[in-house]
Amino acid sequence: MVNVGVIGSTGYAGAQLVALLSHHPHVSLTYLASHSYVGRSFSSVYPSMLGSCDLVMEEEDLEEASKRCDVLFLALPHALASKKVNAELLKRCIVIDLGADYRLSDVASYNHWYGCEHASPSLIAQAVYGLPELHRNAIVSANLIANPGCYTTCSILTLAPLVAEGLVDTSTLIIDSASGVTGAGRVEKTDSLFCECNESFKAYGVANHRHTPEIEQELSLLAGRPLMVQFTPHLVPMNRGILSTCYASLASGIGEPEIGQAYRKWYADEPFVRLMGSSLPETRFVKNTNVCAIGWKVDQRTRRVIAIGAIDNLVKGAAGQAVQNMNIRCAFAETAGLASSVVNPL
Template identity: 50%
Template sequence: MKQHMGDMGRKIRVAVVGASGYTGVELLRLLINHPVVEITALTSESYADSSIEEVFPSLFGILKLTCKKFDPREVAKYADVIFLALPHKTAMTAAVELLPLGGKVIDLSADFRLRDPAVYRQWYGVDHAAPELLNEAVYALPELYRQQLTAARLAAAPGCYPTATLLGLLPLLKREVIDPNSVVIDAISGASGAGRKPDLPLHFAELQDNCKAYNIARHRHTPEIEQELSRAIGREVLVTFTPHLVGAVRGILATITATLVTSKNTEEIRTLYQEWYHNEPFVRILPDGRLPETKQVRGSNFCDIGLAVDARTRRVIVVVAIDNLVKGASGQAIQAMNVMMGLDERAGLRLPPLYP
């Protein structure tokens, strides 16, 4: 159901459940400047009864709300849209409690991204608490599921690696330009993608001046990537996905290669992407001679894509850059909210990247 609430003079009341993490504070940073949003409720188990200004001094004098322990009835009472910025395996229970109380739920965890409960158990090690909701939840990549989002009450925000990968590959797969069985993804992430909880590998002395591969052949975003690529073309797609952690705070840089099945040069591939994404407000196809860099999208909801064809090996190389906390998480969730609520998709997200 489309709701043009901003046009009706009443602001959309928004709650953030799990406001004390990185995706939580990024939601707040962006929502504060949203023209038709009022932030009405915040929850945090770790910082219950603390002012959000104390939790995040960056918000001092900007947002004066106190974090409360999660009570679904209290949250639903004050919100039209509820963002779940909770850990995997926790968000699904909160969603089950919130949905019968009305309002729309946008989950930033992985709990509703996978459609098969057996696949969820395989990769996350627990039974899903609400398998009946998996087919209802809309995968909240607006560039792929915009129409479905307009009627959704439950949306599952994609992961950061899948966002970069899907936007980078969809035009090639949908136009049958590449061999679906030849896809190799090498992607680099900043440390904020691991969340705010202290962990030895994320300590400054461990991470700074370092770059390392991790979770090879077993990263939890793999089934998410394969699910959505397979759905896009109606046949099974398997990929080789290797993630890396680099000594930076923000950013995803994905380098994707695949074998061409048609004779295409770089300019023809670029034209394909420009036509595919010409109406997308946040996807930027870079001109010849330019490749994406994480610093050029930092703090923004943009996805930058650069392209090249290696004629010698008949492989196409797609390079994608996003900010993992914005287009890879909180910004994309707000973009989905805008679609769900019948608003301008760019509302609250018209921010240029932070540079340098």
């Protein structure tokens, strides 16, 4: 058993994390922090958790939390974790950051895309990018794990085999992703109001979304050279889910057999990647699971591959992946406490 704490426990990602951890066979939830609900039980904020997690929430104190916890999850907006994490903290406990502060290996890129100065750049070199399907071996010994973004998880996993195996022209990569409203967080925003987003579909963050450099960083590592992608996110009037439709021109001589072979080579043994081939994924196929479902089509007319990935943005795109990282780091079964199949198939 490990003692675990969550900072930012009442946001959408934080609450999903608490729900997963409360049923984890190797976890004892010992510390929950939420500035807005100090002194209240978690189940008083989320009544569906009554009896599952009635822990009283405390004011945030990372020093105290690190003394009581073996693993500390940070579910905070960007620019906060880098002000709170330090070397002494990392000596006492494992930190898994669900925010953006340690995802980018280049501090100048972080400062540019996030519009602020990174508060602890000396720790970036210690951080491991927590996408298990690509960095499992490094996660095993890391005390600072940067949980990937939701759009990035879906996009990178969908494109990784194509890029790594040299099957596509990387100068032609285009990603159109659509996310449910929980991706915007639990903070009150006009754009997230029911009347603003219901019965509508829109693009946002066009040409400047902050997940772009994260996608480029990981795909560049796979390609062995710097590359750029055209990434456009969209808001869908549903609670949760991400669908990423990725386009690329095929390399010379590449067709359907090589594409299928590459996906099977990379993901045949991955517990949370479901290959659907030409049967394309939908967000409802992975709802409330830690699965990334991937399908693809080769368009012989245009000589392009269209690869489509689907995840639950709050599970594989956030809390579930954080638990997966904890499982790897703590030598638990990687699938412990995580669902790989939907409860309702409809």
